[in-house]
Every structure is written in C-alpha cells, then in structure tokens.
Amino acid sequence: MIYDVIVVGGGIAGLMAAIEAKSDTSLRVAIVTKGNLFKSNSSLASGGINSVLDKNDKEGILKHINDTLKGSYGLADKKAVTYMCEQAPFIIEKLSDYGVEFDKNEDGTIAQRSFGGGSSKRTCYVGDKTGSAITQALIKKAKIVGVEFLVNNFVMNITKMNNKVSGIVVIRRFDSSVMVYPAKSVVLAGGGYAGLYRGFSTNAQDYTGDILSVALRAGLALKDMEFVQFHPTGFIKTSYLVSEAARGEGGYLVNSEGERFINELETRDVVSQAISKQIAEGKKVFIDLRHLTPEHIESKLPSLQKAALMQAGVDVTIELLPIKPVAHYTMGGIEANMTKTAIKGLFVCGECAVNGIHGANRLGGNSLLDGAVFGELAGKNALKYSKNKEFLPIDYNIVVKDQQKVDFIFDQDTTKNFNSMRISVGKTMFELAGIHRDKKSLFKALDYLQYLRRESGTLHCIDKGRNNNVELISILELQNALEIAQTVVLSARKRKESRGAHHRDDYTQVNNEYKHSILINELKKGFYKVWLQKNNLLGYLRRAIANNN
Ligand SMILES: Cc1cc2nc3c(=O)[nH]c(=O)nc-3n(C[C@H](O)[C@H](O)[C@H](O)COP(=O)(O)OP(=O)(O)OC[C@H]3O[C@@H](n4cnc5c(N)ncnc54)[C@H](O)[C@@H]3O)c2cc1C
Numbered sequence: 217m218i219y220d221v222i223v224v225g226g227g228i229a230g231l232m233a234a235i236e237a238k239s240d241t242s243l244r245v246a247i248v249t250k251g252n253l254f255k256s257n258s259s260l261a262s263g264g265i266n267s268v269l270d271k272n273d274k275e276g277i278l279k280h281i282n283d284t285l286k287g288s289y290g291l292a293d294k295k296a297v298t299y300m301c302e303q304a305p306f307i308i309e310k311l312s313d314y315g316v317e318f319d320k321n322e323d324g325t326i327a328q329r330s331f332g333g334g335s336s337k338r339t340c341y342v343g344d345k346t347g348s349a350i351t352q353a354l355i356k357k358a359k360i361v362g363v364e365f366l367v368n369n370f371v372m373n374i375t376k377m378n379n380k381v382s383g384i385v386v387i388r389r390f391d392s393s394v395m396v397y398p399a400k401s402v403v404l405a406g407g408g409y410a411g412l413y414r415g416f417s418t419n420a421q422d423y424t425g426d427i428l429s430v431a432l433r434a435g436l437a438l439k440d441m442e443f444v445q446f447h448p449t450g451f452i453k454t455s456y457l458v459s460e461a462a463r464g465e466g467g468y469l470v471n472s473e474g475e476r477f478i479n480e481l482e483t484r485d486v487v488s489q490a491i492s493k494q495i496a497e498g499k500k501v502f503i504d505l506r507h508l509t510p511e512h513i514e515s516k517l518p519s520l521q522k523a524a525l526m527q528a529g530v531d532v533t534i535e536l537l538p539i540k541p542v543a544h545y546t547m548g549g550i551e552a553n554m555t556k557t558a559i560k561g562l563f564v565c566g567e568c569a570v571n572g573i574h575g576a577n578r579l580g581g582n583s584l585l586d587g588a589v590f591g592e593l594a595g596k597n598a599l600k601y602s603k604n605k606e607f608l609p610i611d612y613n614i615v616v617k618d619q620q621k622v623d624f625i626f627d628q629d630t631t632k633n634f635n636s637m638r639i640s641v642g643k644t645m646f647e648l649a650g651i652h653r654d655k656k657s658l659f660k661a662l663d664y665l666q667y668l669r670r671e672s673g674t675l676h677c678i679d680k681g682r683n684n685n686v687e688l689i690s691i692l693e694l695q696n697a698l699e700i701a702q703t704v705v706l707s708a709r710k711r712k713e714s715r716g717a718h719h720r721d722d723y724t725q726v727n728n729e730y731k732h733s734i735l736i737n738e739l740k741k742g743f744y745k746v747w748l749q750k751n752n753l754l755g756y757l758r759r760a761i762a763n764n765n
Contacts, residue, residue: 218398219364220602221245221595222384224371224427225405227258228347228584229566229591231354233403234363235314236595243602246364246397248386250426250689253355253367257407257419257567258587261347262519263461264339265311265588266581267304269326277301279335284582287333287483288575289716290731291440296554296572300582303589308340311588315353318342329516330464331580333483339581344461344519347584366397370689371427372618374402374434374562375611381561382608385618389689392626392682394619396610400602401561403594404431404550405587408567409700410444413543413650414642418450418457421638422693425700427568431550432699436557437737439570439749441548441700442707445578445717446651448487449503450542454527458503458520458539460484460580465516466508470536472500485577485717488541492651495540502536541651545583547574547717548707551735555594561601565594570733576716625691630676634691637668637675641694641701649705654722658709665705669698669742703744707734710746 220243223234230247238245249256268276280301285292308326312318318340319327331339342349358365369386375396376382383398406427411419428438448469449458463469463480469487470476471494478490491501505513510533513521517532524530530537549570555563565571566587573586648661672695677687711734713727714720733749 227256229587230405232591233595264341265584291575293572408546424697443547447544
C-alpha cells in the first residue's frame, strides 16, 4: 500500500495532522499506530486544554504568550509560542465543530478553570476526561473524511533517498512481518518518553520514545532531552495522575503535620521540588479536597474520585489522599522549526517534537494545545509538500537490516529477562536522573545504561510464535528506550546548571551561559555528539535547511 501522507501516531497531534492533510480529498492519508487506536497519552489527558476564547482579546492572548515564555525559563521560541497562542481560539472552535462538547457556564459559554503557571483562568475542559473526549471526536472526524487506519503496526524506521523521505518500515504485529509503506511525506507524532521512568510515571510503560530513536537513526538531532517534567501529584502505589484540575478546583497540598507548604498553583517544577523536599525530610504529602462540597468533586473530578477509591481506598470527600511526584511529560524531542525537520518531506508535531514551545518546563494545559495547533500545521505542510511530488525509491538496506534484527530476536534462545531490564531502566532513571541529579549520579546512570544497552542487544524471544508476539515488540521498545535514556542522561550531564524541570544538586542556580538548548545526535551506535545550540553559523544552517523543507 502506498500513501501520499503517512502520519505516525494516533494521539491529538497525529489525528489533527491526518484530518488536515485529508482536506485535499484526492490525497491518500493513513495513520499508523503501534497499538489500539484509542490507546494514547492524549486519550488519558484529563485536566484540559488552554486557550483564550475570544480571538480579538489581544491582552488575554499576550498574557498566554507571556505565561508560556515565563514557564519555559528562557528556552522557548517566541515566534512559535505566539503562533500557538494566537491559533488557540480557532482550534477550540474547530474542536467544538468536530463534536467536542466542552463544559459550559450557565450562560452557554465555554467554562474555563485555573491551571498552574497561568495568570488567568484559560483551561477549557470536559470534566476530567478532556483528552478522551477530544480523541474520540477526532477519530470520528478522521473516519468521516476518509483517513485510513493502520493499527497494530510498530514503526521501526523511516527510509529516505537523497535526504528526502520515501516511506516507513513497520512490523505488522498480527504476523510479525516486516513491511514497507512508501509515502511522499511522513508526519511523526509518536508521543514522548516519560514512560522511561517506569514505576514512577503517569505514562504507559510503552511510551519510551520509539519515534525519537527512529529520528536519531535517520540522522536527526534531539533537543532539550534533559527536561523531564515531574507532575507533583501521582498516587503513591500506582502513579495514577491526580490532575492539576484537583488544585485548579481549589484542592490543597498538605504535609503530615497538616501544613500547607507551597502555593498549589505554582508551576509543576516548583511544586514537585517542594514536595520532594518534604518527602526527603521524612514527611508525607497529601492532596486535601475535604473542604470542597461532595457535589463539586463529583461533577468536576469524577474520575479522580473513583480512582482514589478503587486504587488507594481513599474517599476524597472525607479523607486525605497521599501523593508523590511522578514523571509525566517530556519537553525534549525531535528538533523542528514550525514542524519542519532537516529531512525533506518529514514533519514532526506533538510531544515527540520540539517546536520551541515549552523550553525547560511545560505549563499544564499547553500540551494538548501544542499537539492540536502543530498537528494541524504539520498536516498542512505535509499536504503542500506531497502535492505534485513523485514517490521516491525505498532504501532496502534499512528494510533488510530491520528484517535481520527481527530474525535475530526470533532465532536463538535466551535466559535473560527483558521485563526485569525494563524495571531497572525505570528505577535507574528515577533514582539517578530524576527530580534531582548530579555529576556522580549521572555518571552512574550512564554506566549502567550502557551495560543494559549491550545486554538488550542479546535478547531473544522465549515465545517463538509469530502471531501478535508481545515479547518481540517489548524487546524492540526496550532497545529504543535505552538509546533514548542515554540521550537524557548525556544532555543532563552537559547542562551544568538548574533550570526549570532540570535540577542539579551540584549546580543549583540558573547560569545564563546555558540559556540555550542542548542538542544531541548519535554518530554511530552508542557514540553521541552533545552540544549547546548557540545562534552560530551551524544553528543558522540547520534552520535554513528545515525552512527549505
Ligand atoms: C495521565 C495524563 C494526563 C494528561 N493531562 C493533560 C492535560 O490535562 N492537558 C494537557 O495539555 N496535557 C495533558 N497530558 C499530556 C498530553 O496528554 C500529551 O502530551 C499529549 O496528549 C501527547 O499527544 P501526542 O499526539 O503527541 O502523542 P500521544 O497521544 O502520546 O500518541 C502517541 C501515538 O504514537 C503512536 N506510536 C508511538 N510509538 C510508535 C511506534 N513505534 N510505531 C507506531 N506508532 C507509534 C502511539 O501508538 C500513539 O498513537 C497528560 C498526559 C498524561 C499521561
């Protein structure tokens, strides 16, 4: 099968991109997902999506721009942030047209709640199931306009010819065959890598940055990888997210002495570090909703109320809910300039991309917006690029290598356990490259990750069946995860300061020598180049190549 536009990822960014690309009905557009279509971080998003609702409210939009820039600690791109905040009212209108029923005020206008780091109430929501409501409406819309869905296809690599994209290589999970889908343009919308912190993350365990490693192998640079956002409030045992909506609706944070110790609506990095300090002092931390009426909790936070009861045995209307900070969102990703990359015909959007919005820290509610706005733009760019282009030849060297990799995993026997390795990656990342890091912990982390990466290359399936082989995909995901974990640690080691979500115990202050992004690419397997992006000739050339795309 061949497509004019292939979109990898069925979250908010991928769906918006595909719908937009399909606005030219003559184009064949497909979305590829590695699992079920409804399984994405987008569908888990609970609290809401930020937007000023009146497109003529210049002052409100300026505040949104300024809050986002402030939240980024100097590392956002003002042009991209301005574009996003100005597009936001149009996006909310579009989502409403596609069938998203945002909660309303009594007068029928869209209701908005407060979110951390926001200087005004601008988060639109559907109870505490905003992401699920949005993805369901977008899936419906994509089906209506004729987007095709290639679910359960695990993307291994992209192929290119003379620096122009020519298709993707996937494993069809149904029978483990390696397949190629030629395409004139490809949009990568494969989500983030917070799942690397397995056991300490709100993300599913398979959100470990597959698509970032695809980009690395294609020769692209990753950017801002050290910035991993810890959400202040996850359940102690299951890491289930207590959405910021809980604090936005008036919830308090209290310690075991019953004291409130932080302004609950500070940005996530500030609140997470304050909680981590309390925990280090031997105190427990709770979210306290007891002063809200049961009706208010039931109508605004129904999922949280249910999950607290089912997973933690806590009735939040009368009891305190114990919490801990958990890895939640990753600001780093594939370097891009307004969705364009250095490979022609290859566009990126959503959490896997760095379009210059979040810098060192993301504001709650800005991620769904980023995904929707830049997803739409990526779709437009892919459509424009694909028009009047011919299909390019596939580089079969890549396909053969991928086939050999799969055969190798099937062919031999092993006594090694990939699952225990996955758990070790999570623990290592949390303990040595988590909310707090320093030179010693990062060296230790790197050492261990290098060892695990070597070991992961010797893993084989115990189950040799080719139909829906979960082990095969888990091994490939683990190999990708280790490639990406190393980029996080190396970038964290390079940034000798504390900024936003990156806190170094050995360099506790902001140092303006580092008021630049860090870029990393992999020269050959296991050998990385890491550098500070300054506005030098190289930076200028990279932007020029992307702009020319
Ligand atoms: C619990 C939770 C609550 C959140 N709440 C909010 C909120 O209230 N507001 C907000 O703004 N943000 C929130 N976020 C963050 C936000 O949901 C995500 O950042 C955003 O949805 C990412 O969207 P995306 O389209 O980039 O990727 P995702 O929605 O993560 O989708 C990734 C897609 O890529 C596909 N994929 C990945 N790897 C491969 C591969 N190898 N082959 C094929 N396909 C692949 C997956 O199958 C999936 O379809 C929350 C996140 C979580 C986890």
